Amino acid sequence: MLMGVALGVLVSGAGAGGGLAHARAHRASSDPVLHAIALALSKKAISPAHATAYRKAYNAALAEEARLHGVRAQELESAIAIVRGIARRGSLRATRMAAVFVTLQRNAQWWSSHGPPSPSSGVEPPAQGRRCKPLASRDAHAANLSFPRSGVVYEYYPGLGLQLQVNATFGTVNGLLTEGSPASVRRAGATLDEMLKLASYRAGLMTWEYEFPFEGALPPWTSGLSQATAIEALTRAAHRLRRPRYLNMALRLARLLATPPPIGVQVSLSGGDWFLLYSFAPGEVVLNADLDALIALHDLTASTHVPFVAALARSGLRALVRNLGRFDTGRWSLYALGGPLADLNYHALNLELAQKLCQRTRNGAVCGAARSFERELNARCPLVKHHADESRAEQRNADVAARQEL
Numbered sequence: 001m002l003m004g005v006a007l008g009v010l011v012s013g014a015g016a017g018g019g020l021a022h023a024r025a026h027r028a029s030s031d032p033v034l035h036a037i038a039l040a041l042s043k044k045a046i047s048p049a050h051a052t053a054y055r056k057a058y059n060a061a062l063a064e065e066a067r068l069h070g071v072r073a074q075e076l077e078s079a080i081a082i083v084r085g086i087a088r089r090g091s092l093r094a095t096r097m098a099a100v101f102v103t104l105q106r107n108a109q110w111w112s113s114h115g116p117p118s119p120s121s122g123v124e125p126p127a128q129g130r131r132c133k134p135l136a137s138r139d140a141h142a143a144n145l146s147f148p149r150s151g152v153v154y155e156y157y158p159g160l161g162l163q164l165q166v167n168a169t170f171g172t173v174n175g176l177l178t179e180g181s182p183a184s185v186r187r188a189g190a191t192l193d194e195m196l197k198l199a200s201y202r203a204g205l206m207t208w209e210y211e212f213p214f215e216g217a218l219p220p221w222t223s224g225l226s227q228a229t230a231i232e233a234l235t236r237a238a239h240r241l242r243r244p245r246y247l248n249m250a251l252r253l254a255r256l257l258a259t260p261p262p263i264g265v266q267v268s269l270s271g272g273d274w275f276l277l278y279s280f281a282p283g284e285v286v287l288n289a290d291l292d293a294l295i296a297l298h299d300l301t302a303s304t305h306v307p308f309v310a311a312l313a314r315s316g317l318r319a320l321v322r323n324l325g326r327f328d329t330g331r332w333s334l335y336a337l338g339g340p341l342a343d344l345n346y347h348a349l350n351l352e353l354a355q356k357l358c359q360r361t362r363n364g365a366v367c368g369a370a371r372s373f374e375r376e377l378n379a380r381c382p383l384v385k386h387h388a389d390e391s392r393a394e395q396r397n398a399d400v401a402a403r404q405e406l
Contacts, residue, residue, distance in 0.1 A: 032087035033058050037097070045094035057101045058083070061108040072111040079107040079161030082212050086219055096220060099164060099198040100211050106147060106154055107161045117143040117156050126374075127348035132381035144168055151191025152198070157212065166208040167226035169195060173233040177240055189241045192233065196249065202279075203263045206252040217280035224265035224275040225289040227256055231296035235303050250300050254309050257293055265289075272319025273312060277336075285337040287327050288346065290320060291353035298360045321365040328369060332376050344381065351377055 034055065041051040058080075065076045083104055086092045092100060110117075119142060143156040144165060153172055155165040169191065176188035200209045200220070207227060209220040231250045238246035256264045257275055265276040269285065275293035277286040297313035300306075327334045333350045335342040342350060354370035357363075 032084055033092065036087040036092040040094040040097065043094075046097065050097070054097055054101045057105045057108075061104050064108045064112050068111060072115060075116070075159070075161040076107055076111040078159055079104055082160065082219065085213075086211065089218070091220060095199075095201045096209065096211065099200060099209070102152075102198065103154070103162065103164050103211060109147070110145075110154075110162055116158065117145050119143045125348070126351050126377065127344050127381070129384050130344070130377070130381035131384055132344060142168070150194060151187060152194055160212050163210065163212045164198070164208075166210065167223065167229050170226065170229040170233045174229065174236065177233070177236045180240075185237075185240050188233070188237055189243070192237055192246065195230075202256070203259075205256045205259060205263065206249070207256050215278070215281070217278070221262075222256065222265065222279045223277060223289070224257065224279075224293050225277055225286075227253055227265065228275070228289070228293040228296035231300055232292075235296070235299050238303065247300075247304055250296075251304060251306060251309065254297065254300060254312065257297070258308075258312055265293075269319045270322040272317070272322065273315040274319045274323075275316060285323075286335060287333065288335075288349050288353055290316070291350070291357055294320060295353065295356050295360065298357070317361065317363065317366075321363065324365050324369045328372050328376075330372075330376075332380065333373055347373065347377060 037046070037051050037054050037058075040046045041048065046054075061076065061080055065073055065080060068076060083092070083100055086096070086100065142165075144153050145156070145162075146153055151169065151172065153165045153168040154162040155168060156162055173188045173191050176184040176191075195208065198208065199206055201207070202209070202220075202222060207222045208230060209222050210226075211219045213219060214221070231253050234246040234250040234253070238244060238250070258264065258266050258273070260266055261276060261279045261282045263279065265279050267274050267276060267282055267285075274285060275290045276282060277284060277289035294313060294316050297309055297316060301310045301313050323337070326337055327350070329341065332341045333347050334340070335346050341347075351370060351373035354366060354373055358367040358370045
């Protein structure tokens with residue numbers, strides 16, 4: 001594996017003995033990534049074994065990039081440049097290193113023998129099998145992939161290499177738990193344990209961060225949507241696998257939902273709490289992230305009865321109810337307040353999440369929005385008949401599974 005590549009791979013020409021040691025010391029002080037590792041080691045924030053592994057991953061990526069050509073070299077070079085940028089800004093701290101260096105390792109592993117991965121063909125369940133009248137084009141699908149013996153999902157962002165996709169990983173865990181077979185539940189637990197080793201901290205608050213630039217924001221940043229999906233996965237797995245420690249992790253994650261940006265994702269809106277999609281975009285009020293956060297908080301409250309979580313859920317529901325109507329144009333939903341109509345996948349996601357929250361809360365406004373979104377979807381994008389029959393059967397099975405979970 002790449003972690004086993006020798007540290008001296010790039011300094012082999014520096015000479016022997018004291019000359020080699022001097023060259024290594026000079027490079028460690030001038031290279032921002034090696035400097036960050038050395039600094040964390042000097043503060044005893046990481047162990048010598050971890051420091052060695054991180055240096056090996058970094059050097060292996062540099063060596064691989066020097067060997068490659070074309071787009072593969074460019075993508076790996078971009079992944080390396082992202083890590084260097086994080087280090088130069090003083091943000092490559094000990095708690096982020098595991099996620100940063102495993103992502104770099106995966107980039108070196110992938111680009112050494114592959115070109116750009118192909119996009120997936122998946123769509124949100126309510127959007128499957130529909131034929132739409134012109135309204136909003138559907139976005140291109142993401143190119144997601146995992147590696148052998150790992151459940152962590154990476155997404156290909158052209159020009160940025162492969163990046164750890166937090167929401168997709170925890171979404172996969174939720175899918176495995178819904179599948180419910182002994183093997184899938186075990187895989188879900190293994191992926192959660194793998195991800196717990198990659199958690200980071202923002203002002204002492206546990207989260208999973210995205211370590212790449214996005215929409216003009218520099219890393220690291222976090223997401224209310226992925227935070228919520230993680231809470232849901234941990235809450236469900238705690239029951240299915242009888243691991244109470246997962247609930248403790250979910251409670252720790254909930255603290256970030258109560259923290260304002262740029263650390264967290266909570267903003268005040270209409271006398272309540274709204275949960276942002278991105279910690280770097282406090283003015284972007286996105287519906288799907290808020291709905292998902294409220295589902296996560298409701299389930300966590302039902303499982304733990306912790307007053308702090310219950311109060312956060314109540315405040316969030318109050319803000320949602322007061323603003324739901326602003327997202328519904330009467331013919332289609334908005335992705336974000338003040339923005340254009342959602343594309344098909346995002347409208348379907350708004351519908352799916354509103355239905356789930358309706359099932360949990362029985363709130364009239366939420367249930368009304370779910371019915372409205374469904375009417376709009378059926379009017380604009382009717383189901384092809386054979387898909388309609390399959391969809392009804394799948395919905396019945398999903399409803400039964402949801403009641404069993406609760």
